[in-house]
Amino acid sequence: MKLSQLLKSLMVKSLEKYQDFEVTGITHFTEKIQPGGIFACLPGTQDHGIKFIPRALEKGARAVLTDIKEVQVPGAVKILVPEVREALAVLSAKFFDFPSTRLRMIGVTGTNGKTTTSYLIELLLAQREQKTGLIGTIQYKIGEEMLPVLATTPEAPDLQSILRQMEQQGVSCVSMEVSSHALELKRVSGCDFDIAVLTNVTEDHLDFHQTFESYLNAKGKFFSRMGNAYEKSGRPRVAVLNRDDPNFPFFYEQAGVQIVTYSIKRPAEVRAKNILIRDEGASFYVESPWGEGPINLKLTGLFNVYNVLAALTVALVEGLDFEASKKILENVHGVPGRFEKINLGQDFTVIVDYAHTPDGLENVLRTVKEFAQNKIITVFGCGGDRDRTKRAPMGEIAGFYSDFCILTTDNPRRENPYQIFREVEPGLLKVKGKEGYQVCLDRFEAITRAIQLAEAGDVVVIAGKGHEDYQIFKDSTIHFDDRETARDIIRRRLEG
Template identity: 40%
Template sequence: MRLDEVIRGIAITDRRGIFDAEISGLSADSRRVGPGQLFVAVRGVSQDGHDHIPEALRRGALGVMGEAWPESADEIARANVVLVPNARRALALAAANFYGQPSRKLLVAGVTGTNGKTTVTYVLESIIRAASKKVGVIGTVDCRYGNKTLPLAHTTPDAVTLQATLGEMVDAGVSHVAMEVSSHALDQERVAGLHFKVAGFTNFSQDHLDYHGDLDTYFEAKARLFSEFLRKSRARGRMAVVNVDDPKGAEIVERWGGKTLKVSLDPKSDADLVALEAHYGLDGIKATVRTSKGVWEITSPLIGPHNLNNILVAMGMALAMGFSKQRILRGLEQLERVPGRLDRVPDAQGRAVFVDYAHTPDALSKAISALRPLVKGRLIVVFGCGGDRDQHKRDPMGRAVAAGADAAVVTNDNPRNEDPKAIAQAVEKGLLAGGFTKGQAIAAKTFVVELDRRHAIRLAIEAAGPDDAVLIAGKGHENYQIVGKEKHRFEDRDEARRILAGEPPPPPMVFEDATGEVTADQVEDALEILAEAPASALPVTQSVDPSSIVDEVDMEPDIVAEEADEDDLVMIVEESESSEGGGTGDPPAPQKT
């Protein structure tokens, strides 16, 4: 594609060079730029892509797009240069052009909110499949379409990967796309150039303050999906679907200002989709829903009022995309499960053990509230908080557990580079403030600290009686535990299944203590179990390749931040670890041929 075609529709402040030159691809990472590509210089928190323009040119970049001329004009004397006011936005728009504006050939539904995005996309996917349409899904768990399932580093990929993926979906015959849209993606302009048919809003509560700084800034990022990106979409019949039970719902409706489907669990609400009556059980939901097309009886295997709210948002989005009552009801019935979302672990004896991704105070509270009335006995919660992330939610998460659970086990949940003991102590404050006491065994209104997550899960399950339930919160679908700079293979659901089946435990995960030393007790415990454990039970430890890490803060290789839902392979990567210099850290994306 010619350079002038790639930059079509982008605001330009200055330009120089030959603009009918053929561009072979796009990159915002000087280390990965290839011959004939356009390098886009993006400013980050600790690195500036403009500093790496010479490197990109040495690697064969045919053109450069950025916000300012490099200090040394000699370095780009023969380069094609485009100056723009906002390089992030320009990158997204250029990617959309380069890959042929794929979102205009698709019906794209995007959903945002602190919690519930993944569930909404799974429900919507099931409805679209029930209508015999080819669907693509982009979100926290993975990217999937047709027979392909691809891992993602983030809930919403970087702009180049996103547009490339949408282009591949078009080529594969996909007609509809359900995607999660994170606050990071909205703030970083990753979805600029996407033409949404419908945008959904689930809820809003505290999360990602380590990135956004405060709740107001966090909400402003979420609201941009409606006030900016949906408004600018060229899709016909654009519509918003908003949960008006959330206090921020009305503000979203006002910011959007266009046609809206409102959803509510309040039978007295004048919303467009209203749950008039609902019955909740450990086997799912049965509800009567008032719609503009009459009163519908729905069933779903999902659990709890918060999931009924998610279902209503998905139903509204399906209606906005033109699906019939028959297809919607069939899709709701055919959905089997959403990985890691109040996901019951199979057990021959019928014991109630659930895995959930809840890692915010609000999500944890809702998961507990959903199970609490359905459990005859005790509700035991296993949970922790991530290291190098929003520290302000640790105390509230402890309080949320104390408010609804009968007992708790505090454990590791991706401690990363923080001292696990320090994280646990912050959580303990919330539990103590909520009326729990610290103990050595699971008992009423008592919490135990067991930093080995595998052992923590075993403690909870073995302590549970026939009428009790165990909620293992925080990781959900994730299959790793990040400690320091290493990613260890670990999956809550698999650990729980192993314990319920009575299989022998693998050796404990041996981690460094706060001083960076492995303790003698840890080594001794590990050796004892290693001697007895079968080889198949040994855990897999994988060192993370720093070059594969994509930054959620500013797409740089030296600072990485997780999305809520997020979802990520995360670690702090020092600049010195890369022998190839700087760059802005975009992952490689398929190039158009």
């Protein structure tokens, strides 16, 4: 596509050294630049993209997109725009010919439950014998083909490229996670969503959003920007909202489309009753205008009942059969790194979960408390360079629900792990004496210690990293997988 064609979609403040050329690609990452590409100068957490302009030009970039007037771009076209992230989203969508307008787009946002809910939605949609796509924290999928995972919600050029690939390969429906970062940083600004799903909203990412109100407003943008056009290709646009979430009234007002609700506690279109939570799974009775009946899950926990209700509501809105959807949900054994049980035949339970927020950790531990026969031993930590306000609350929650806690590193990043520990410990001390927990810097040793302590009937919860197979330190990133580590330690213990 010619630069002149791309620029027709963009509000441009000025062009310097303009010349038309065939654009080969758009990126914010210099290593992806190809001759004839456009380089977007985005602000980063440590460096601004303008620092990398020389490298981009060296690799063949013929234009630079920026909102900084003083930037010099020798030998290439300088495209000065009012706001670079919005412009990047517009250009990316245009370059890939707006693929989301021809796909049925289902986005899931919320503090917790996005990954499981989007995963379940994709499974349910696949029953129509149509090719589906999935974009999320754990997997990017085109049908059965797995793609490399870039981020929970990738940057606009990568996202539009993936959506274009999906369209070209015959995908009809896409289920994707939509993070608050993606909304605030306008990564999804070029996407035309048909269904927007809310799981729940509790405090998170305050290191980025600064205040809960800002975080809430970022989530709200997803629903308010669905537009006033009630249909796309003759099918309704719908907001699927958790009626039990304390912020439901806010999202109800934000949504500019039809609303369908799900709940456990309050009246809603799709509602679960008579809930029973057991170690082997959760069971409940569903009532809805599209059908009703008992559901017996292999997934457990009240939080998973909410996730299943959200996914089921989407399936029913999409016209899928209640009984067929129920059977699919009942056969789901789990989602990688989400309340994942590590079972090698030992007489105690080991659970690995991604829980890294106070609400997420409480959901997991409260569920474990309901079925644990003996002690609960929890291994957890808090990420460095992230929201510090959640550290003491996470310590208090871990201490309250657990018989013994081992505080260890998560992804310390650039922070001193001991500083993180000092901020978590007041919460632990509030509900536990010094004898109720220990600090262990090395995560491998912490998991080893927990599994060594476990006796028959105990439950070991390893929280924070879930599906992740790495650990980030100040100067390095190492391979580390909680599930792999737990299996190795259990195996050695069983072998004596």
